[in-house]
Amino acid sequence: MPTGNTSAASSAGVSGTRSCNRDMPTIFRSVALIPAALVLAVAMHAPFALAAEPPTVPAAEIPAGWEPAWSDEFSVDGMPDPAKWDYEVGRLRNNEAQYYTRARRENVRVENGELVIEARKEAFEGAEYTSASLVTLGKMQWTSGRFEVRAQLPKGRGMWPAIWLLGSSCPTAGWPRCGEIDIMEFVGHAPGIIHGTVHTEAYNHIKHNQKGATVTLDDPHGTWHVYALEWRAKDLRWLIDGREYFRYDDDGSGVASWPFAEPEYLILNIAVGGAWGGQKGIDETIFPQRMRIDYVRVFKRISD
Numbered sequence: 001m002p003t004g005n006t007s008a009a010s011s012a013g014v015s016g017t018r019s020c021n022r023d024m025p026t027i028f029r030s031v032a033l034i035p036a037a038l039v040l041a042v043a044m045h046a047p048f049a050l051a052a053e054p055p056t057v058p059a060a061e062i063p064a065g066w067e068p069a070w071s072d073e074f075s076v077d078g079m080p081d082p083a084k085w086d087y088e089v090g091r092l093r094n095n096e097a098q099y100y101t102r103a104r105r106e107n108v109r110v111e112n113g114e115l116v117i118e119a120r121k122e123a124f125e126g127a128e129y130t131s132a133s134l135v136t137l138g139k140m141q142w143t144s145g146r147f148e149v150r151a152q153l154p155k156g157r158g159m160w161p162a163i164w165l166l167g168s169s170c171p172t173a174g175w176p177r178c179g180e181i182d183i184m185e186f187v188g189h190a191p192g193i194i195h196g197t198v199h200t201e202a203y204n205h206i207k208h209n210q211k212g213a214t215v216t217l218d219d220p221h222g223t224w225h226v227y228a229l230e231w232r233a234k235d236l237r238w239l240i241d242g243r244e245y246f247r248y249d250d251d252g253s254g255v256a257s258w259p260f261a262e263p264e265y266l267i268l269n270i271a272v273g274g275a276w277g278g279q280k281g282i283d284e285t286i287f288p289q290r291m292r293i294d295y296v297r298v299f300k301r302i303s304d
Contacts, residue, residue, distance in 0.1 A: 055069075055070065055071035055073070062299070063299060065301060066301055066302060068298075069300040070297075070298040071295060071297040072085075073295050074113055074114055075113060076110060077111050077112070078109070079108070079109060080108060080115060080134060082103075083139065085139065086135050086138055087100065087102045087108075087132065087134060088100045088135060088267075089102045090125075091125075092133075094271070094275045095273070095274055095278070096160075096271045096272060096274035097129045097273035097282065098271060098272040099124050099131075100132060100133045100269070101124070101131075101132060104130070106118065106120060106122075106130065107131055114292045115134075115268075115293040115296075116291075116292055116293075117131065117134070117268060117269065117270050117290065117291045117293070118132070118270075118288050119159070119270045119287065119288060119289045121284060121287040129282075129287075131270045131272060133267060134268045135266065135268075136265045139265075140265070141265045142263060142264060143261060143262065143263050143264075144231050144232060144300075145230075145301070146230045147298050148227070148298075148299070149184070149226070149227050149268070149295070150226045150293065151225065151227060151292060151293045152222065152225075152291070152292040153186050153291055154289035154290055155220075155286070156283050157188045157189050157280055157282060158272055158277060158281065158282030158286070159186070159187065159272070159286075159289055160271040160272070160273070160274055161270045161271070161291045162182060162267070162268075162271070163182075163184040163185075163227055164180065164181060164183055164184075164267050165267070166179075167179040167259060167262060167264050168262070168263045168265055169263075176201050176206075177201040177255070179199070179259035179262070180199040180200075181198055181229060181231070181260070181264065182196060182212070183227055183228070183229045184196065184227040187276055187277045188277065188286075189277075189279060192216050192217050192219075193214050193215075194215045194216070194220060194227070194240065195212060196229075196245070197211070198212060198248045200257050201255070201256040201257075202253070202257040203257065211248050213238065213245055215240050215245050224294060225241055226239075226240065226241050226242070227239075228240070228242075231260065234249065235247055235249045236260070268291070268293065268296070
């Protein structure tokens with residue numbers, strides 16, 4: 001059972017550096033660029049306006065007070081559903097060592113009912129490592145909801161997997177004003193420690209006052225855990241396996257501390273090395289490493 005270690009600022013000293021104002025915006029440094037006009041058009045939709053009919057989720061797995069709104073159960077082998085996922089491509093941020101590839105089976109695939117994101121040691125486009133970063137940008141975005149990702153994490157020195165949300169306004173508002181919500185971050189040089197963190201203009205790692213907490217798990221690599229976020233009108237709540245371990249409240253001071261009235265999109269990735277993940281180097285003997293994801297589910301609030 002996890003034990004929480006809550007603090008005013010996450011121990012992840014540079015966790016927010018995976019953000020859009022590092023060199024250039026996250027997606028917009030990709031080889032396959034997404035036009036800014038598309039991002040702005042998407043940002044005008046209601047939080048669930050782009051969703052198809054509600055997904056089928058087993059009744060016993062629907063949290064009380066919520067209803068299914070969007071999901072990927074990864075039930076069809078092959079590549080991830082292009083109607084739900086796009087990719088970041090290239091060498092992007094944080095001095096990370098990997099090259100993010102697009103729809104390359106060696107780095108991302110659906111097999112045996114699981115999404116597999118794989119980091120590999122191999123020469124590719126001038127990099128020494130490859131990996132994948134999946135995004136819902138241009139596909140789906142949200143301004144509230146309960147997000148659940150059931151996952152097993154990679155391990156070893158140099159690993160930096162993350163499940164996170166980034167403001168769709170990042171290209172125009174910039175980071176951290178756009179807001180970033182890290183549902184789950186882990187770095188391999190700190191075994192078992194899971195980070196949940198929020199970054200805003202008022203609270204971020206540059207100011208050394210980002211808000212967050214940690215939970216220590218015995219084995220996040222060989223054991224499945226559900227990493228969850230409840231995003232409500234006035235607060236954010238982080239949970240692991242249904243147990244809340246951190247809450248961030250709208251303090252009413254404005255967008256600098258609460259930019260979360262605007263849409264954000266979901267990102268799943270494994271970084272290799274970088275400003276935080278590579279603080280103690282990269283163990284070259286651990287590869288390949290995989291993040292396995294059983295499902296990604298988003299629920300809409302129906303009652304308190």
